[in-house]
Amino acid sequence: MSDLMSFSEIDGSGAVLVAAQRRVMMVTLKAELSKATRAAIKKALGTPVPAARKIANGIAWMAPDELLIMVPQGDTPEAMIARLTAELKAPMLAVDVSDARAVFTLKGNKAREVLAKGAPVDLAPEAFTLGDFRRTRLGQVAVAFWLEADDEITLVCFASLKQFMFEWLVNAAQKGSMPEFL
Amino acid sequence: MLLLTCPYCGVMAEETEFHGGGEAHLTRHSDGSSDDAFTAYLFERKNPKGIVLERWRHVYGCGKWFHAARCAVTLEIFGTYSAQTFEPPAEIIAKIKAKRPEWEAKS
Numbered sequence: 504m505s506d507l508m509s510f511s512e513i514d515g516s517g518a519v520l521v522a523a524q525r526r527v528m529m530v531t532l533k534a535e536l537s538k539a540t541r542a543a544i545k546k547a548l549g550t551p552v553p554a555a556r557k558i559a560n561g562i563a564w565m566a567p568d569e570l571l572i573m574v575p576q577g578d579t580p581e582a583m584i585a586r587l588t589a590e591l592k593a594p595m596l597a598v599d600v601s602d603a604r605a606v607f608t609l610k611g612n613k614a615r616e617v618l619a620k621g622a623p624v625d626l627a628p629e630a631f632t633l634g635d636f637r638r639t640r641l642g643q644v645a646v647a648f649w650l651e652a653d654d655e656i657t658l659v660c661f662a663s664l665k666q667f668m669f670e671w672l673v674n675a676a677q678k679g680s681m682p683e684f685l
Numbered sequence: 686m687l688l689l690t691c692p693y694c695g696v697m698a699e700e701t702e703f704h705g706g707g708e709a710h711l712t713r714h715s716d717g718s719s720d721d722a723f724t725a726y727l728f729e730r731k732n733p734k735g736i737v738l739e740r741w742r743h744v745y746g747c748g749k750w751f752h753a754a755r756c757a758v759t760l761e762i763f764g765t766y767s768a769q770t771f772e773p774p775a776e777i778i779a780k781i782k783a784k785r786p787e788w789e790a791k792s
């Protein structure tokens with residue numbers, strides 16, 4: 504978990520710590536992920552494109568033609584977009600979506616249980632593992648999430664729903680409310 | 686409850702992660718077609734009691750449209766397939782025919 508200064512809001516009253524991260528820099532890349540395009544992306548970013556429904560080295564597989572790329576410290580969305588645009592020959596679109604997204608951290612060994620309350624996803628430890636990236640809904644909110652560690656989940660949704668999502672998570676994380684199914 | 690597998694991202698999820706798009710493989714009559722054909726395209730759906738071919742969208746997932754073949758009575762799903770086609774793939778037709786010999790892909 505990053506240091507406390509990287510969070511804009513934290514609630515530790517529940518069975519799971521819920522924290523809203525400050526602005527996280529990320530770029531959406533839309534392109535047909537052909538072999539040549541994958542090679543070009545690897546050249547531009549220094550890391551390979553992950554397999555379907557996986558996240559690795561800050562690159563998340565969103566769809567057969569879409570990646571979500573976290574911008575590492577010391578890099579900027581503008582510079583990353585410029586490198587991608589220079590390397591990719593096929594039609595593509597790379598956009599800075601940092602302001603379009605809200606990012607949350609769920610910390611605690613019941614983090615899976617909190618998500619399982621609202622997402623139609625098998626979150627059992629053997630079914631959802633480190634490196635898996637899942638786009639789905641949480642309640643009525645379109646989200647994506649993945650494990651940072653066994654007891655830590657990162658969740659992304661649209662920025663316009665940040666406050667609602669935070670309150671939803673805090674509510675779902677209340678002490679004594681864990682289904683204990685997982 | 687339907688469990689659908691998105692053919693684009695490979696996720697198997699229950700139906701609330703998807704959005705139904707109605708009858709599949711319609712001919713989109715527009716400019717130059719007769720009023721009757723246009724009316725039929727706009728309003729007339731088969732709605733059979735039995736095998737249905739439908740459009741679905743993985744709305745909370747990868748966002749792609751795809752097709753599903755299922756039975757509207759038993760809710761059995763015979764398969765999902767690409768949106769870039771005018772008819773179900775042969776293996777799905779065979780799967781349906783194995784259980785419903787009387788069913789025809791085009792009716």
Ligand SMILES: [Zn+2]
Nearest residue numbers: 691694743747
């Ligand atoms: Zn999908």
